[in-house]
Amino acid sequence: MDFATARRMMVDGQVRTADVTNHDLISAFSDAPRERFVPAAKAGLAYLDRDVPVGERADGKSPRQLIKPMVLAKLIQAADVHANDSVLDVGCATGYSSAILARLAASVVALEEDAELSRMASAALNSVGARNVAVVQGALADGWPGRAPYDVILLDGRSEIVPQQLFQQLKDGGRLVGVFGEGAVAKATVYLSERGDVSGRPIFDAMAALLPGFARAPAFVF
Numbered sequence: 001m002d003f004a005t006a007r008r009m010m011v012d013g014q015v016r017t018a019d020v021t022n023h024d025l026i027s028a029f030s031d032a033p034r035e036r037f038v039p040a041a042k043a044g045l046a047y048l049d050r051d052v053p054v055g056e057r058a059d060g061k062s063p064r065q066l067i068k069p070m071v072l073a074k075l076i077q078a079a080d081v082h083a084n085d086s087v088l089d090v091g092c093a094t095g096y097s098s099a100i101l102a103r104l105a106a107s108v109v110a111l112e113e114d115a116e117l118s119r120m121a122s123a124a125l126n127s128v129g130a131r132n133v134a135v136v137q138g139a140l141a142d143g144w145p146g147r148a149p150y151d152v153i154l155l156d157g158r159s160e161i162v163p164q165q166l167f168q169q170l171k172d173g174g175r176l177v178g179v180f181g182e183g184a185v186a187k188a189t190v191y192l193s194e195r196g197d198v199s200g201r202p203i204f205d206a207m208a209a210l211l212p213g214f215a216r217a218p219a220f221v222f
Contacts, residue, residue, distance in 0.1 A: 187206065
């Protein structure tokens, strides 16, 4: 498969057409070899307009996925990442989102709780020379307070809850982006931390796989 051509078609047909106008972000998507961040058997799916499964879950639920390029690009653009920013990528999976962020920010902490996905992320990021990314393993919902506070936190998937613990790891002026909601009503949302208060606004309709640790607690039924 001609991955270079597929990558160019993805950028032209999925990223640019979705009102993504940040030139540095477009350049990052144009350069990052997404096929290196999916299992070899699924490399042919890397540039399709869809989420790509990258690992099985021990609980038997839906596998972890790389979110579709359009959703990822719009989330990162909404986060307004600057060259001197520190970023936490929550649920980095195999590290593709971290590779994109590494082109835009000063440093990236790539948080993953699955040991095999962490290993894959480290190998893939090393192969593309993303030296400013540190892959760490831990519970996603806990964030990574040891390197906090962050200018930007990316939830690399969907949450059904408001992540208060992650809000506490934002700098003043920090932004958190992700997909929030249940079922067909999910919205990509950007949260802004200002002087200890965090407010959010929806930016576009989106769907993404639910991240471990971000499910709403079941309601008690009498």
